[in-house]
Amino acid sequence: MKIEKRKLSSEQCEEILGILKARFEKNMNRHIGLEWAKVQAKLEKNTEKLWSLNEMETTGGEPDVITHDTKTDEFIFYDCSAESPxxxxxxxxxxxxxxxxxxxxxxxxxxxxxxxxxxxxxxxxxxxxxxxxxxxxxxxxxxxxxxxxxxxxxxxxxxxxxxxxxxxxxxxxxxxxxxxxxxxxxxx
Known part of the structure:
Protein backbone atom coordinates (compact mmCIF):
# COMPACT_ATOMS: atom_id res chain seq x y z
CA MET A 1 0.00 0.00 0.00
CA LYS A 2 1.30 3.44 -0.88
CA ILE A 3 2.26 5.80 1.92
CA GLU A 4 0.10 8.65 0.61
CA LYS A 5 -2.96 6.46 1.15
CA ARG A 6 -2.02 6.22 4.84
CA LYS A 7 -3.09 9.76 5.64
CA LEU A 8 -6.29 10.99 7.18
CA SER A 9 -7.93 14.34 6.53
CA SER A 10 -7.96 16.77 9.45
CA GLU A 11 -11.65 15.94 9.99
CA GLN A 12 -10.89 12.22 10.09
CA CYS A 13 -8.04 12.84 12.55
CA GLU A 14 -10.36 14.79 14.83
CA GLU A 15 -13.01 12.09 14.59
CA ILE A 16 -10.71 9.16 15.42
CA LEU A 17 -9.04 11.12 18.23
CA GLY A 18 -12.48 11.82 19.70
CA ILE A 19 -13.44 8.14 19.51
CA LEU A 20 -10.15 7.03 21.08
CA LYS A 21 -10.38 9.63 23.86
CA ALA A 22 -13.96 8.61 24.73
CA ARG A 23 -12.96 4.92 24.82
CA PHE A 24 -9.87 5.73 26.91
CA GLU A 25 -11.95 7.61 29.47
CA LYS A 26 -14.68 4.96 29.57
CA ASN A 27 -12.21 2.10 30.19
CA MET A 28 -9.68 3.49 32.67
CA ASN A 29 -9.18 0.01 34.14
CA ARG A 30 -7.26 -0.93 30.96
CA HIS A 31 -4.58 1.72 31.43
CA ILE A 32 -4.31 2.73 35.07
CA GLY A 33 -1.92 5.62 35.60
CA LEU A 34 -1.82 6.76 31.96
CA GLU A 35 -2.89 10.22 30.87
CA TRP A 36 -4.84 10.86 27.67
CA ALA A 37 -2.97 14.12 26.95
CA LYS A 38 0.32 12.22 26.61
CA VAL A 39 -1.27 9.59 24.37
CA GLN A 40 -2.87 12.25 22.18
CA ALA A 41 0.41 14.15 21.83
CA LYS A 42 2.09 10.98 20.53
CA LEU A 43 -0.78 10.29 18.16
CA GLU A 44 -0.69 13.80 16.72
CA LYS A 45 3.03 13.37 15.93
CA ASN A 46 2.48 9.96 14.27
CA THR A 47 -0.25 10.45 11.70
CA GLU A 48 0.54 7.20 9.88
CA LYS A 49 -0.07 5.31 13.14
CA LEU A 50 -3.27 7.28 13.60
CA TRP A 51 -4.27 6.03 10.13
CA SER A 52 -3.64 2.45 11.34
CA LEU A 53 -5.78 3.04 14.42
CA ASN A 54 -8.53 4.34 12.16
CA GLU A 55 -8.28 1.12 10.13
CA MET A 56 -8.55 -0.88 13.36
CA GLU A 57 -11.64 1.14 14.26
CA THR A 58 -13.38 0.93 10.88
CA THR A 59 -12.97 -2.87 10.81
CA GLY A 60 -14.62 -3.16 14.23
CA GLY A 61 -11.58 -3.56 16.48
CA GLU A 62 -12.35 -0.79 18.98
CA PRO A 63 -8.64 -0.11 19.68
CA ASP A 64 -7.65 1.14 23.12
CA VAL A 65 -4.40 1.83 24.97
CA ILE A 66 -3.53 -1.10 27.19
CA THR A 67 -0.09 -0.10 28.49
CA HIS A 68 2.97 2.13 28.14
CA ASP A 69 6.36 0.56 27.39
CA THR A 70 8.72 2.69 29.47
CA LYS A 71 11.83 1.23 27.78
CA THR A 72 10.78 2.41 24.31
CA ASP A 73 8.41 5.21 25.44
CA GLU A 74 5.65 3.70 23.31
CA PHE A 75 1.95 3.40 24.03
CA ILE A 76 0.53 0.01 23.06
CA PHE A 77 -2.95 -0.35 21.60
CA TYR A 78 -4.87 -3.62 21.26
CA ASP A 79 -8.20 -4.35 19.60
CA CYS A 80 -10.61 -4.37 22.55
CA SER A 81 -13.91 -5.21 20.84
CA ALA A 82 -15.95 -7.73 22.81
CA GLU A 83 -15.82 -10.20 19.90
CA SER A 84 -13.29 -10.70 17.11
CA PRO A 85 -13.56 -7.62 14.84
Whole structure:
Protein backbone atom coordinates (compact mmCIF):
# COMPACT_ATOMS: atom_id res chain seq x y z
CA MET A 1 0.00 0.00 0.00
CA LYS A 2 1.30 3.44 -0.88
CA ILE A 3 2.26 5.80 1.92
CA GLU A 4 0.10 8.65 0.61
CA LYS A 5 -2.96 6.46 1.15
CA ARG A 6 -2.02 6.22 4.84
CA LYS A 7 -3.09 9.76 5.64
CA LEU A 8 -6.29 10.99 7.18
CA SER A 9 -7.93 14.34 6.53
CA SER A 10 -7.96 16.77 9.45
CA GLU A 11 -11.65 15.94 9.99
CA GLN A 12 -10.89 12.22 10.09
CA CYS A 13 -8.04 12.84 12.55
CA GLU A 14 -10.36 14.79 14.83
CA GLU A 15 -13.01 12.09 14.59
CA ILE A 16 -10.71 9.16 15.42
CA LEU A 17 -9.04 11.12 18.23
CA GLY A 18 -12.48 11.82 19.70
CA ILE A 19 -13.44 8.14 19.51
CA LEU A 20 -10.15 7.03 21.08
CA LYS A 21 -10.38 9.63 23.86
CA ALA A 22 -13.96 8.61 24.73
CA ARG A 23 -12.96 4.92 24.82
CA PHE A 24 -9.87 5.73 26.91
CA GLU A 25 -11.95 7.61 29.47
CA LYS A 26 -14.68 4.96 29.57
CA ASN A 27 -12.21 2.10 30.19
CA MET A 28 -9.68 3.49 32.67
CA ASN A 29 -9.18 0.01 34.14
CA ARG A 30 -7.26 -0.93 30.96
CA HIS A 31 -4.58 1.72 31.43
CA ILE A 32 -4.31 2.73 35.07
CA GLY A 33 -1.92 5.62 35.60
CA LEU A 34 -1.82 6.76 31.96
CA GLU A 35 -2.89 10.22 30.87
CA TRP A 36 -4.84 10.86 27.67
CA ALA A 37 -2.97 14.12 26.95
CA LYS A 38 0.32 12.22 26.61
CA VAL A 39 -1.27 9.59 24.37
CA GLN A 40 -2.87 12.25 22.18
CA ALA A 41 0.41 14.15 21.83
CA LYS A 42 2.09 10.98 20.53
CA LEU A 43 -0.78 10.29 18.16
CA GLU A 44 -0.69 13.80 16.72
CA LYS A 45 3.03 13.37 15.93
CA ASN A 46 2.48 9.96 14.27
CA THR A 47 -0.25 10.45 11.70
CA GLU A 48 0.54 7.20 9.88
CA LYS A 49 -0.07 5.31 13.14
CA LEU A 50 -3.27 7.28 13.60
CA TRP A 51 -4.27 6.03 10.13
CA SER A 52 -3.64 2.45 11.34
CA LEU A 53 -5.78 3.04 14.42
CA ASN A 54 -8.53 4.34 12.16
CA GLU A 55 -8.28 1.12 10.13
CA MET A 56 -8.55 -0.88 13.36
CA GLU A 57 -11.64 1.14 14.26
CA THR A 58 -13.38 0.93 10.88
CA THR A 59 -12.97 -2.87 10.81
CA GLY A 60 -14.62 -3.16 14.23
CA GLY A 61 -11.58 -3.56 16.48
CA GLU A 62 -12.35 -0.79 18.98
CA PRO A 63 -8.64 -0.11 19.68
CA ASP A 64 -7.65 1.14 23.12
CA VAL A 65 -4.40 1.83 24.97
CA ILE A 66 -3.53 -1.10 27.19
CA THR A 67 -0.09 -0.10 28.49
CA HIS A 68 2.97 2.13 28.14
CA ASP A 69 6.36 0.56 27.39
CA THR A 70 8.72 2.69 29.47
CA LYS A 71 11.83 1.23 27.78
CA THR A 72 10.78 2.41 24.31
CA ASP A 73 8.41 5.21 25.44
CA GLU A 74 5.65 3.70 23.31
CA PHE A 75 1.95 3.40 24.03
CA ILE A 76 0.53 0.01 23.06
CA PHE A 77 -2.95 -0.35 21.60
CA TYR A 78 -4.87 -3.62 21.26
CA ASP A 79 -8.20 -4.35 19.60
CA CYS A 80 -10.61 -4.37 22.55
CA SER A 81 -13.91 -5.21 20.84
CA ALA A 82 -15.95 -7.73 22.81
CA GLU A 83 -15.82 -10.20 19.90
CA SER A 84 -13.29 -10.70 17.11
CA PRO A 85 -13.56 -7.62 14.84
CA UNK A 86 -16.44 -8.05 12.37
CA UNK A 87 -14.57 -6.53 9.46
CA UNK A 88 -11.76 -9.07 9.82
CA UNK A 89 -13.63 -12.38 9.97
CA UNK A 90 -13.98 -15.23 7.47
CA UNK A 91 -10.29 -15.11 6.60
CA UNK A 92 -7.58 -17.75 6.62
CA UNK A 93 -4.26 -17.34 8.41
CA UNK A 94 -1.74 -16.14 5.79
CA UNK A 95 -1.10 -15.61 2.07
CA UNK A 96 0.39 -19.08 1.63
CA UNK A 97 -2.79 -20.62 3.07
CA UNK A 98 -4.95 -18.39 0.88
CA UNK A 99 -3.06 -19.40 -2.27
CA UNK A 100 -3.23 -23.09 -1.34
CA UNK A 101 -7.04 -23.12 -1.50
CA UNK A 102 -8.28 -24.36 -4.86
CA UNK A 103 -11.89 -23.21 -4.42
CA UNK A 104 -14.08 -21.29 -1.97
CA UNK A 105 -11.22 -18.96 -1.16
CA UNK A 106 -11.74 -16.36 1.55
CA UNK A 107 -11.31 -12.73 0.54
CA UNK A 108 -8.08 -12.27 2.51
CA UNK A 109 -5.82 -13.60 5.24
CA UNK A 110 -5.14 -12.39 8.77
CA UNK A 111 -1.45 -11.66 8.24
CA UNK A 112 -2.05 -9.89 4.94
CA UNK A 113 -4.81 -7.70 6.40
CA UNK A 114 -2.64 -6.83 9.41
CA UNK A 115 0.23 -5.79 7.12
CA UNK A 116 -2.13 -3.68 4.97
CA UNK A 117 -3.39 -1.97 8.13
CA UNK A 118 0.12 -1.38 9.51
CA UNK A 119 -0.50 -3.44 12.65
CA UNK A 120 0.73 -6.73 14.15
CA UNK A 121 -1.45 -9.73 14.86
CA UNK A 122 -1.55 -10.54 18.60
CA UNK A 123 0.70 -13.30 19.91
CA UNK A 124 -0.72 -15.92 22.27
CA UNK A 125 0.97 -14.09 25.17
CA UNK A 126 -0.56 -10.75 24.14
CA UNK A 127 -3.96 -12.41 23.72
CA UNK A 128 -3.72 -13.72 27.29
CA UNK A 129 -2.73 -10.21 28.50
CA UNK A 130 -5.82 -8.80 26.79
CA UNK A 131 -8.01 -11.38 28.52
CA UNK A 132 -6.79 -10.04 31.89
CA UNK A 133 -8.59 -6.79 31.04
CA UNK A 134 -12.01 -8.31 30.38
CA UNK A 135 -13.89 -11.15 28.73
CA UNK A 136 -13.18 -11.16 25.00
CA UNK A 137 -14.14 -13.64 22.27
CA UNK A 138 -16.82 -15.45 24.26
CA UNK A 139 -18.73 -16.20 21.02
CA UNK A 140 -15.96 -15.82 18.41
CA UNK A 141 -12.31 -16.76 18.07
CA UNK A 142 -9.18 -14.95 16.86
CA UNK A 143 -6.13 -16.14 14.93
CA UNK A 144 -2.90 -15.45 16.85
CA UNK A 145 0.70 -15.38 15.66
CA UNK A 146 1.62 -18.97 14.95
CA UNK A 147 5.07 -20.40 15.78
CA UNK A 148 7.09 -21.18 12.64
CA UNK A 149 7.34 -24.90 13.41
CA UNK A 150 3.54 -25.25 13.52
CA UNK A 151 3.04 -23.13 10.41
CA UNK A 152 5.69 -25.12 8.51
CA UNK A 153 3.55 -28.23 9.05
CA UNK A 154 0.45 -26.49 7.66
CA UNK A 155 -1.19 -25.45 10.91
CA UNK A 156 -2.08 -22.21 12.62
CA UNK A 157 -3.35 -21.41 16.10
CA UNK A 158 -6.28 -19.37 17.37
CA UNK A 159 -7.71 -18.50 20.77
CA UNK A 160 -11.01 -17.80 22.43
CA UNK A 161 -12.57 -17.58 25.88
CA UNK A 162 -15.06 -20.19 27.01
CA UNK A 163 -16.03 -21.38 30.51
CA UNK A 164 -14.07 -18.45 32.00
CA UNK A 165 -10.88 -19.92 30.49
CA UNK A 166 -8.68 -18.86 27.57
CA UNK A 167 -8.20 -21.75 25.15
CA UNK A 168 -5.60 -22.16 22.40
CA UNK A 169 -6.55 -24.38 19.48
CA UNK A 170 -5.14 -25.41 16.14
CA UNK A 171 -6.54 -25.61 12.64
CA UNK A 172 -5.24 -25.86 9.12
CA UNK A 173 -3.98 -22.40 8.18
CA UNK A 174 -6.21 -22.41 5.10
CA UNK A 175 -9.40 -22.81 7.13
CA UNK A 176 -11.75 -19.90 7.74
CA UNK A 177 -14.98 -19.44 9.64
CA UNK A 178 -17.58 -16.69 9.94
CA UNK A 179 -16.85 -16.34 13.65
CA UNK A 180 -13.02 -16.25 13.41
CA UNK A 181 -11.01 -13.14 12.74
CA UNK A 182 -7.91 -11.64 14.31
CA UNK A 183 -6.96 -8.98 16.82
CA UNK A 184 -4.12 -6.57 16.30
CA UNK A 185 -1.68 -4.44 18.23
CA UNK A 186 0.02 -1.16 17.46
CA UNK A 187 2.92 0.56 19.20
CA UNK A 188 3.07 4.35 19.08
Missing amino acids: KGRRSICYDREALESRKEHKPKNSALNMAAEMGIEILTEEQYRELQQLGNFDTKTSSWVKTPANIRKLGGAIFCDRRYDTVFVYHNGAESYYAARGFRGSLRI
